[in-house]
Amino acid sequence: MNKIKKIFQEEVACLIDAVKNGNNPYHTFSLSTINNDYPESRTIVLRKFILEPFKIFFNADYRSQKVTQLRDSHNCTALFYDKDRRVQVRCKCIAKIHHNNALSKKVWDNTALQSRKCYMGEFPPSQELQSWNPNIPKEYLKTDPEKKDSEKGYINFTHIELEIMEIDVLQLHHDGHIRFKVDNSNKYSYLAP
Ligand SMILES: Cc1cc2nc3c(=O)[nH]c(=O)nc-3n(C[C@H](O)[C@H](O)[C@H](O)COP(=O)(O)O)c2cc1C
Numbered sequence: 001m002n003k004i005k006k007i008f009q010e011e012v013a014c015l016i017d018a019v020k021n022g023n024n025p026y027h028t029f030s031l032s033t034i035n036n037d038y039p040e041s042r043t044i045v046l047r048k049f050i051l052e053p054f055k056i057f058f059n060a061d062y063r064s065q066k067v068t069q070l071r072d073s074h075n076c077t078a079l080f081y082d083k084d085r086r087v088q089v090r091c092k093c094i095a096k097i098h099h100n101n102a103l104s105k106k107v108w109d110n111t112a113l114q115s116r117k118c119y120m121g122e123f124p125p126s127q128e129l130q131s132w133n134p135n136i137p138k139e140y141l142k143t144d145p146e147k148k149d150s151e152k153g154y155i156n157f158t159h160i161e162l163e164i165m166e167i168d169v170l171q172l173h174h175d176g177h178i179r180f181k182v183d184n185s186n187k188y189s190y191l192a193p
Contacts, residue, residue, distance in 0.1 A: 001188055003178075004169075004178070004180040004188055004190065005188060007169060007171060007178065007180075008167075008169060008180075008182055008188070011087065011089055011167075011169055012049075012051055014026055014082070014085075015046070015049040015056075015080070016049055018046050018049075019046055019047060019048055019049060024082075025080070025081065025082040025083060025084070026080045026082060026089070027046055028043050028044065028045055028046065029043070029044055029046055029056075029078050029079055029080045030042070030043060030044070030078070030079040030080075031043075031044045031058070031076060031077070031079075032076060032077045032078075032079070033066055033069035033070055033073070034072070034073045034075060034076070035065070035069050040066070040069060041079075044058045044060075044078075045058060045059070046058060047059055047107075047159075053163065053164075053184055054091070054163070054164035054167065054184055055161055055162060055163055055164060056078055056093065056161075056162040056164065057107075057159060057160065057162070058159075058160050059107065059111070059115075059158065059160070060160055061118070061119055061121075061124075061125050061158070062097075062099050062156050062158045063124035063125060063156055064124070064125040064126065065125070065126050067158055067160075070095040070097060070160065071097060074094045074095045074096070075092075075093075075094060075095075076093050076094075076162065077090060077091065077092055077093065078090075078093055078164075079091075085171075086173075087169065087170070087171050087172070088170045088172075089167060089169055090168040090170075091162070091164045091166070091167050091168075092164070092165045092166045092167075092168075093162035093163060093164050093165065094162070094163045094165060095160055095161070095162050095163075096160070096161040096162075096163065097158055097160055097161075098158060098159040098160065098161060099157075099158045100155070103159055104157060104158060104159045107157075107159040108154050108157050108159075111157070113144040113145055113146075113147065113150050114144050116144075116145065116150040116153045116157075117136050117140045117144060117145050117150065117153065118136065118153070119153030119154070119156040120136065120140070120145070120150070120153040121134075121135030121136055121137075121156075122137075123135050164184060165183065165184055166181055166182070166183045166184070167181065167182045167183075168180075168181045168191065169182070170193060176193075177193035178193070179191040179192065179193040
């Protein structure tokens with residue numbers, strides 16, 4: 001068990017580094033939600049990872065399909081893969097949506113103007129369009145909004161907390177893969193790769 005505990009600590013360190021380090025492959029992950037009976041996956045930027053209890057955080061447009069899907073079913077999966085280190089980390093999660101509350105406000109206050117404009121689009125994400133439209137106010141395509149105007153985006157901004165129930169780690173080796181899971185009570189179990 002000591003071996004997998006050590007591997008897990010390394011993965012946790014990598015996830016923490018990935019929050020600020022865009023070169024770390026764990027900086028983005030694939031989030032899968034349930035759309036009726038159909039799985040939907042998309043790329044997401046990791047904004048925060050905490051260890052006790054295991055949680056992942058990211059930002060999204062409240063009007064987006066992923067948020068609708070998470071409101072319908074809180075169950076989702078976050079999948080990370082580091083190609084160079086040949087490690088996959090799969091997290092089974094339950095989502096909590098922070099919209100127009102103290103936490104979303106705190107995160108919004110620390111969100112750069114450049115990122116804020118992404119929440120100022122007139123169309124809900126995924127709406128069908130008659131022609132190309134980047135869904136950012138035209139005047140901000142090449143510049144960032146003033147802070148005062150950027151506040152218009154706040155109503156569309158959500159910060160999403162994923163409470164991790166179980167983490168499945170797979171480390172690929174030419175002489176035998178290592179796979180194990182860790183649950184939210186810190187129980188470690190080897191799994192057949
Ligand atoms: C590199 C990359 C990072 C992305 N990060 C986010 C993100 O942090 N939050 C988000 O809502 N969408 C993000 N997206 C866009 C989503 O992948 C997706 O295309 C969009 O949000 C619509 O998804 P939905 O219709 O399932 O809600 C990112 C896309 C790419 C390519």
